[in-house]
Amino acid sequence: MTAVRTIHPLDELTSSEHSEIVKLIYKTFGQDIWFKAVQRIEPPKSQLAPILDALSDGKDVQNVMSKGPSRRAEVIFTNKKTAHIHTCVIDIRSLRVEKHEEIMSNHKPPLDVFMLISLEEKILSHPATFEALEQLGLPKDTPICADPWIYGSDEFGNEPAYFSFLMHMRPPGAKGDKDAFHYSYPLPFVPVWDVLQDTVARVDWVYTGDDADGMKHTWKEEYNAGLFQPYEYMPHLQQDYKCRPDLKPLQVIQPEGASFKINGREIFWQKWSMRISWNVREGLVLHDIRYEKRPVFYRLSVSEMTVPYGDPRPPLHRKQAFDLGDAGAGVTANSLHLGCDCLGEVHYFDGAIALPDGSQLIQKNVVCCHEQDMGIGMKHTNYRTENSFITRDRQLVLQTIITVANYEYIFIWYFDQAGAIHFETRATGVLSVAAIDQGKVSPYGNVVAPGVLATNHQHIFCLRIHPRIDGDGNTAIYEESVRMPFGTREEKDLNPKGTGFIVQKNMIDKEGFFDLNPLANRTFKIINTKKVNAVSQKPHGYKLHMPTTQLLLAHPDSVAAHRAPFAQHHIWITRHTDNDEDLYAAGKWTNQSRGKAGGLGDLVSREQSTEDQDIVMWACFGLTHNPRVEDFPIMPCESLMVSLKPADFFTRNPAMDVPTSNQATNASKLHHSEHSQFSCCKD
């Protein structure tokens, strides 16, 4: 341990930086403060990129590092009295408020878990709640719980800061166990909390009929709490729980340890290097991703996700979460546990966020880093000699998991040995449900338990891909595979038998949006036109592989659609400049946003040139999730995988030096069957 440590410009705030900043904020703005974020601001790319290059080249940058670039922090807080958002930029070295803005327009701050817990307490003891229970014929002391749900928005005009709650009974048989599963006991009312007035603004009632009942209030006649059944998931609460007995242990053992090296926030693995950071909104962010020191991506992050629901009947029509903008992948991250969330030799990274009072919460183990065997990486058998060449597809895994009330999202970055990066989302957890009358079915969802309607919904993710393919100045293109005209083309008979097809290239010359077209094999690439592959004579590039998925179903004229332009196209290309606040696909302030929050719609309207520029590619994909009965009570993971693959970035397969797969290393075991009622090869 040397006495002097140098802070990397991408390192998060140290504890003392954090506490000095919080002291400064209290000193400057008084005590009515609810902190939402205290975190370092990334230096502008023009300043940071040269430092990253110098560090990668092993140059001595101690001097630069200690002097500049300026180290800044962002503080976001709300004033408890006005509910206004305040944002500050702090110069950390001089401990000075460089910039302060009180957001006077009707933007609402993101929620946080501490607020939810405090609001739930208030809801559970509020007279409006007791009154609603009474109207349902339920005793006032019925054990219930209030699940937080972002209010959403259904008006283009201004509204107070609201918060809504989906109400459930606590399972009568679970004797107050706090882990009992309440989602099979939905209550058909939604208290709406007025944040500034600090009280229940109103109670909305939920339609519990079917399509034929339309907007008839049927809850009074039909609501039947006796219909519900326990659907416990925790083993100690499952009735007559019998764990299936025949699943034998499977262990990932790395006798010589992991193949990666960790250096603070830096990761080295199999010719890859990268740096991670953590913030309250995006959670895990990857920076400065290089292969053999060649820059590939400057920054990779999950930018946003919108989760709109398809039941149009008020008040549930308003259900549209922006899980990153409304809540945050950092603040909702799980602490991961060894041997539960990942196997093998695991390195954990911590995160840190600000608590409402400004103190720094160290979030233990929010990112796990480990290796995984993904089956065969490549194989060729020489049929003449029967000799094989085979390698395993070992990958480096960076995983983070968030819990947004009922739902879980698993975000996983994979790095492989052949230069590709993959990003997977897995959706799991608990479906968001509503009450439905006995015997009814609904066009808006599926009945997944007696009296429980799981509403059809979408999850549309937006991945922000900030490339640096072999250096600065990149261009986006898309290619399509196109059938040639049959027979003669101009003077040359180029397709005499009708079998020809070619690749058509389309340069993307300015900011805009694009859709996938799998029937044309439309493939988006990011290339560096200044670097030409010596073998193929084509520019160095990476291509995007992405599942083609349904776009936003909300009507284009709806508030819901105006809030999420990003979800209406698969691919967006924008240009980045140092002054851009361009991290967030749906804008910075999504909570109760009304279509004026900025984001991709605004960015592309600039129509700036994107050829040989500092471009950003945004990849939007998702699930339209029409729930199955099998998705309840806990939903098996639904997975989506996106890949970024080198395309003429290397001059040959970069994985040709991967050790071949062999039994001496892999120590597999032969299984012998002792049972042979029928024999196939003897008689």
Place this chain on the structure above:
Amino acid sequence: MTAVRTIHPLDELTSSEHSEIVKLIYKTFGQDIWFKAVQRIEPPKSQLAPILDALSDGKDVQNVMSKGPSRRAEVIFTNKKTAHIHTCVIDIRSLRVEKHEEIMSNHKPPLDVFMLISLEEKILSHPATFEALEQLGLPKDTPICADPWIYGSDEFGNEPAYFSFLMHMRPPGAKGDKDAFHYSYPLPFVPVWDVLQDTVARVDWVYTGDDADGMKHTWKEEYNAGLFQPYEYMPHLQQDYKCRPDLKPLQVIQPEGASFKINGREIFWQKWSMRISWNVREGLVLHDIRYEKRPVFYRLSVSEMTVPYGDPRPPLHRKQAFDLGDAGAGVTANSLHLGCDCLGEVHYFDGAIALPDGSQLIQKNVVCCHEQDMGIGMKHTNYRTENSFITRDRQLVLQTIITVANYEYIFIWYFDQAGAIHFETRATGVLSVAAIDQGKVSPYGNVVAPGVLATNHQHIFCLRIHPRIDGDGNTAIYEESVRMPFGTREEKDLNPKGTGFIVQKNMIDKEGFFDLNPLANRTFKIINTKKVNAVSQKPHGYKLHMPTTQLLLAHPDSVAAHRAPFAQHHIWITRHTDNDEDLYAAGKWTNQSRGKAGGLGDLVSREQSTEDQDIVMWACFGLTHNPRVEDFPIMPCESLMVSLKPADFFTRNPAMDVPTSNQATNASKLHHSEHSQFSCCKD
């Protein structure tokens, strides 16, 4: 070991059955026989299904099993003198030829490895080959090799049985090592072999220019064997080979053994049961797939794959392989090796095929069966208590790998604990290449090594899904998620804020084809209308998840397109009856087929009713592969994944009894970093 063994109707031929049949064939048809297949015929479903049900119920079926159904074998052979195909049906018990057909139409038999090896020898010593080398200015004794390529077809009319060869030099530096990589040394001529005449019919020359050169023969002026470079992949042949040193071992250890039980050809794992079988054409076939004894799928198989190439210049325009029909996934299967092709505790199944002389070749280890950890299966964290429920996604894996000359295909079936079945194809191996002049590029492919053009091509797979969802009589439907009209719908104001969307169901009432439409979230399901889910009130079903991929690019009027109607639509629904020979998407005889080989195009033209019938669903998907430089010399796996997921087949998530993931069982290890040049949380 009891004295009497009962043969299951799906068991392949025993060695003695096989040899008795071969003796019978020789006795009946003389000695001019080249065997292509000797294998048991599956009993008709009407006979087999009741036996499978009785066995599943544990009923004593010994009586039925020994008496009936009749046990039959199929023999396919060619007459060496006429090159005609003969097919026979043999009654095994009475050892009698029940049926014999000499195929007089111009169908060609599939190839086999033994034929390829024998033909290569003839090509390498043929005067036409020497003459071609001479024209290229190469010595007659230049070490070369001749890679087999199916001749393909470019005429609707009759042609002799041909076979073609892609020619390569052997790497000059590899000193005759048979594992040297010849694909970076393409020669621009294609000898065409006339099978019946047993000689070279002609030598076709390959265009080696670019698009501007069109059909100009440039090989004489430009062909430059000095351009080529070694691209060895085998470690002992790679120049200055340095295995990357920092990949540490990763072992899958199952201290208590595997969780599956094997009983002959039957597999039991985690409430699943199934039976496998093996044949020369389809390779691995799955039968009688049940979950907790409930039938789910009657039969699952890879039916066909077509691989058309996009270079329209003769003779390479003819390159269109049908890897199952032209060759066969059984005959080309790799023998898998412990600790190479799969990790953990592995059970291997053998296969058997007939050699050309009729003797039975036992193919060792053609299928591996093992378990894999696929990450998190499901998770929910109660944010109020921070307690988590988490399970691993353990899957049963059945893997088989085929080598079709240069290419490898890995076919993997996965069974998960939540009732889903997944099928993955991985394409790897070596790209099919041609010579290209120095400095030229081509619109038909990518230059992946000096002088080496890797041609753009497609792989279109067809999966045959024969369902038995909760019993006989199934129906196919597709659903779409559809935006509702904004505001008032009829008399009811059902979508006041424009957020509503619903699921539209479309019954498929007769045989036909359909395309995916991911923008409508079009989802195909197989349902059993007679079995209604008690919770959702919807029929029990399984749904298909499949990537939407480009269909066949060959012009619809081309011979290539007529040979592969299946590749022109994503989904086909047909009806199965006992008399149907409906296993093969492109017909039984694909080699040199000319659009009259039968297959899906013919089947759906019957337009039979498919409601509550014995239906078959065919799922077609693929890659349009425009090669990257990184795909050479060995191609990192390109993967495609199809899933069959229960959709209201169960009354809740069937995996709720899976043991939760814990460190005591998983024995993971914490990684500690010793390097900390930069510190993120201290200062």
